Amino acid sequence: MAEVPLSAEERDGLVAELALGVLDGEERAAALRALMADPAFTPGLIEDWQRRLAPLYDEYTLVAPADTLWAGIAARIDDADAPREGALRQLRIWRAGAMIAGVAAASLALVLLFRPVPSSAPLPEPAAPVAIAQMTGAADGPVVLARFDPASGRLSLRASAVKPGALAPELWVIPPDGKPRSLGLIAANTDSQLPVEARLRAFMTEGATLAVTMEPVDGAPHAAPSSAPVASGKISLI
Amino acid sequence: MTSAKLFGICLRISADRDAAEDILQEVYIKVWNRAGRFDSGRASPITWLCAIARNAAIDWRRASLRPGTVPEEAASTVADSALPADRVIERDQMCARLLDCIDQLQRGHGDAIRAAFLDGLTYAELADRMAVPLGTMKSWIRRGMQRLKECIGDG
Structure with a gap:
């Protein structure tokens, strides 16, 4: 098997093979072991290859999935909400992920933070793509994850690293006209759900910006923000 | 539409429509439930989702398929229902070089990487599909990838 430390050529070769996915079984496990033991290896080397290869995704043909896809997802999310089942499921996913993706998955930063807020009602069947956004600001600033389900008109939010104080985080949607509309105050440093007013739902679309500012609790939702955003991000439809 | 791109990935790699739908459900559940927190400095959200779908489909394929199954055949049988291809991947200038660089490789090397x-x-x-010895294929991929990296020129 490969010597450690690896020669530059051998390291480059293994990294390229893992990024491309041509290794399987024991060969793949051996490659991972060799890289892990190599002081000059970092997951960034595999990420670099994933970035280089990304244009190839254009070559996949678009094929519309069956309409039953969304119903199936909703049913399976319901199943996963049962506590024991959820734990088992997570274990299975972690194991599957560790087996196949290994370094690749870790390097994709598949940090899995955003669990759904438990709800006694069954999840509505999504009729349209769900909108997601990750809002960030300064390196030590708040991170807010948002998921908007057009079928229910509800936003699921997870806010972390919000500085405690007299001011509360207020969420805004900024459509292409550039004028922020308040979606309301959100819970700091925990999960919350927020119903989105019907008149604002049309703004929750690809490319619109979500932003969080720190505002006085009194008078919320406000007509306009009083300070610069502490976190912002664009909406993606998935 | 992103779901059609992701389904296209799952279908081509799994070569099985039912399996592809199952894989795609898993992909969405991963993203929705456990939430994908992607590094926006490194990849666009769509590229990130494509990578999750490809990894999940490869996972299924390695666990389920017997060697020698040819995905191209199944992919062509669904061509009638396929939507026109478009470019959903955002590219920067450096990424756009990839296809040019693949074209500059020796033909077998580029085809194998693709x-x-x-x-x-x-x-x-x-090796089986391209009817060359295993050792030859390994050398094509390794040399091809090395040349690609040099051609793209980002180190």
């Missing part, structure tokens, strides 16, 4: 990525094939499957 098939490895798009169909999720292993060395053994690639």
Whole structure:
């Protein structure tokens, strides 16, 4: 098997093979072991290859999935909400992920933070793509994850690293006209759900910006923000 | 539509419509439930989702398929229902060089890299499909990838 430390050529070769996915079984496990033991290896080397290869995704043909896809997802999310089942499921996913993706998955930063807020009602069947956004600001600033389900008109939010104080985080949607509309105050440093007013739902679309500012609790939702955003991000439809 | 791109990836790699739908459900559940927190400095959200779908489909393929199954056949049988291809991947200038650089490789090297990525094939499957010895295939991929990296020129 490969010597450690690896020669530059051998390291480059293994990294390229893992990024491309041509290794399987024991060969793949051996490659991972060799890289892990190599002081000059970092997951960034595999990420670099994933970035280089990304244009190839254009070559996949678009094929519309069956309409039953969304119903199936909703049913399976319901199943996963049962506590024991959820734990088992997570274990299975972690194991599957560790087996196949290994370094690749870790390097994709598949940090899995955003669990759904438990709800006694069954999840509505999504009729349209769900909108997601990750809002960030300064390196030590708040991170807010948002998921908007057009079928229910509800936003699921997870806010972390919000500085405690007299001011509360207020969420805004900024459509292409550039004028922020308040979606309301959100819970700091925990999960919350927020119903989105019907008149604002049309703004929750690809490319619109979500932003969080720190505002006085009194008078919320406000007509306009009083300070610069502490976190912002664009909406993606998935 | 992103779901059609992701389904296209799952279908081509799994070569099985039912399996592809199952894989895609898993992909969405991963993203929705456990939430994908992607590094926006490194990849666009769509590229990130495509990578999750490709990894999940390869996972299924390696666990389920017997060697020698050819994904291209199944992919062509669904061509009638396929939507026109479009470019959903955001590119920067450096990424756009990839296809040019693949075209500049020796023909077998470029074809092998393309098939490895798009169909999720292993060395053994690639050697079988292109009817070359396993050692030759390994050398094509390694040399091809090295040349690609030099051609793209980002280190």
